[in-house]
Amino acid sequence: MIDADSTTEIVARNQKYLASTYPRGDMAFVRGLGTELWDARGRRVLDFFSSILCTNLGHCHPAVTEAIREQAGKLVHLSNLHHSDPQSQLAERLVGTSFGERVFLCNSGAEANEAAIKVARRYGHARGGRFEIVTALGSFHGRTMATIAATGQEKVRRGFEPGLPGFRYVEFGDAAAAQAIIGPNTVAILVEPVQGEGGVVPPPPGYLEELRDLCDQRDLLLMFDEIQTGCGRTGTLYAYEQSGCAPDVMTLAKSLGNGMPVGAMVAGPRAADALDLGSHGSTFGGNCVTNAAAVATLDVLNDGETLPRARRAAERLWSGLRDIAAPHADLGEVRGQGLLIGVPTDSPERASTIATRALELGLLINVTGMGVLRIAPPLVVTDGEIDEGLDLLRGALSS
Numbered sequence: 111m112i113d114a115d116s117t118t119e120i121v122a123r124n125q126k127y128l129a130s131t132y133p134r135g136d137m138a139f140v141r142g143l144g145t146e147l148w149d150a151r152g153r154r155v156l157d158f159f160s161s162i163l164c165t166n167l168g169h170c171h172p173a174v175t176e177a178i179r180e181q182a183g184k185l186v187h188l189s190n191l192h193h194s195d196p197q198s199q200l201a202e203r204l205v206g207t208s209f210g211e212r213v214f215l216c217n218s219g220a221e222a223n224e225a226a227i228k229v230a231r232r233y234g235h236a237r238g239g240r241f242e243i244v245t246a247l248g249s250f251h252g253r254t255m256a257t258i259a260a261t262g263q264e265k266v267r268r269g270f271e272p273g274l275p276g277f278r279y280v281e282f283g284d285a286a287a288a289q290a291i292i293g294p295n296t297v298a299i300l301v302e303p304v305q306g307e308g309g310v311v312p313p314p315p316g317y318l319e320e321l322r323d324l325c326d327q328r329d330l331l332l333m334f335d336e337i338q339t340g341c342g343r344t345g346t347l348y349a350y351e352q353s354g355c356a357p358d359v360m361t362l363a364k365s366l367g368n369g370m371p372v373g374a375m376v377a378g379p380r381a382a383d384a385l386d387l388g389s390h391g392s393t394f395g396g397n398c399v400t401n402a403a404a405v406a407t408l409d410v411l412n413d414g415e416t417l418p419r420a421r422r423a424a425e426r427l428w429s430g431l432r433d434i435a436a437p438h439a440d441l442g443e444v445r446g447q448g449l450l451i452g453v454p455t456d457s458p459e460r461a462s463t464i465a466t467r468a469l470e471l472g473l474l475i476n477v478t479g480m481g482v483l484r485i486a487p488p489l490v491v492t493d494g495e496i497d498e499g500l501d502l503l504r505g506a507l508s509s
């Protein structure tokens with residue numbers, strides 16, 4: 111049992127012992143339920159960030175918690191040299207709800223993208239050794255060496271050179287630029303259907319379909335990083351469903367286990383057999399408990415009520431945010447998709463002042479991109495919580 115320490119003790123211990131890779135602020139949270147979080151001082155905060163988009167069903171969703179409890183009492187882990195039921199159930203659901211044919215299970219977003227990158231390399235090896243992957247400027251695909259190479263932001267690679275070769279970056283939303291950069295070595299295009307970390311940037315109409323056509327014409331794999339956009343975040347189970355086309359490969363993580371560390375690389379017909387026996391692995395990939403959580407999460411997302419309710423919540427929140435933003439000259443147009451919402455401000459400093467003030471008032475939001483407020487409550491957020499969150503944000507903007 112972990113003792114219930116005070117905020118001061120928790121913060122001091124973290125500052126002393128953890129690698130200092132994150133700016134963590136000075137609050138320590140100890141409990142969550144639905145949209146609500148409580149800190150070690152007993153203060154309640156509305157979580158409109160869903161713990162960095164990992165708790166789409168809200169904190170401690172009863173069905174997920176029950177699945178974790180039940181599986182933890184049965185079998186926590188089994189090696190991938192044997193069959194276990196939770197991963198078979200999860201893979202079946204992922205295939206059954208998507209374009210996919212085969213699934214590689216892992217533990218994080220970066221690991222899911224690593225698998226996708228390896229699929230692309232294998233696909234290229236079978237076609238004369240093509241290896242280059244085109245990704246978008248402003249994208250974010252993870253923090254491992256391959257995924258920082260895939261990420262179209264120089265700052266994540268700085269100081270870690272030499273990087274993994276084989277990535278080329280083009281403007282997000284510009285299919286003509288993607289076409290122009292494709293060369294004899296190109297094997298795949300990897301994009302987020304809505305850029306998340308890059309500032310909640312939705313694609314221009316037709317962009318993803320144009321990439322699909324391009325990939326079909328040039329025998330390239332189209333790979334969607336749905337780590338942030340997946341699991342109902344944009345209003346459909348997967349964001350690609352709203353694009354008019356399906357990718358060949360999709361990666362998921364973040365909310366797949368509603369807070370449990372689980373990732374997946376889903377491969378469609380053209381890519382399904384790229385990873386063959388012995389070509390890839392992950393000791394904890396397909397872990398019984400995390401996969402049981404993911405099965406429960408997908409079952410709630412597919413219950414026929416959660417996604418329509420999330421779409422209604424998104425309408426209410428968008429409308430409220432537009433009303434709030436309109437009179438503020440320093441706020442730009444509300445953008446995003448579903449409950450993945452960005453409100454641009456005129457500077458990173460202004461955005462972080464607003465987020466800090468909001469947290470003081472009891473609303474947790476985040477800043478991403480170049481000064482964009484990222485607002486992403488759980489899909490189960492109630493109308494009352496939306497209105498409360500909007501009031502708190504109004505307060506943060508005017509103080």
Ligand SMILES: Cc1ncc(COP(=O)(O)O)c(C=O)c1O
Pocket residue numbers: 218219220221223250251252253302306307335336337338363364
């Ligand atoms: C689109 C996208 N891809 C990949 C990742 C990396 O995921 P993880 O931190 O689980 O490795 C993230 C994380 O923010 C993400 O937003």
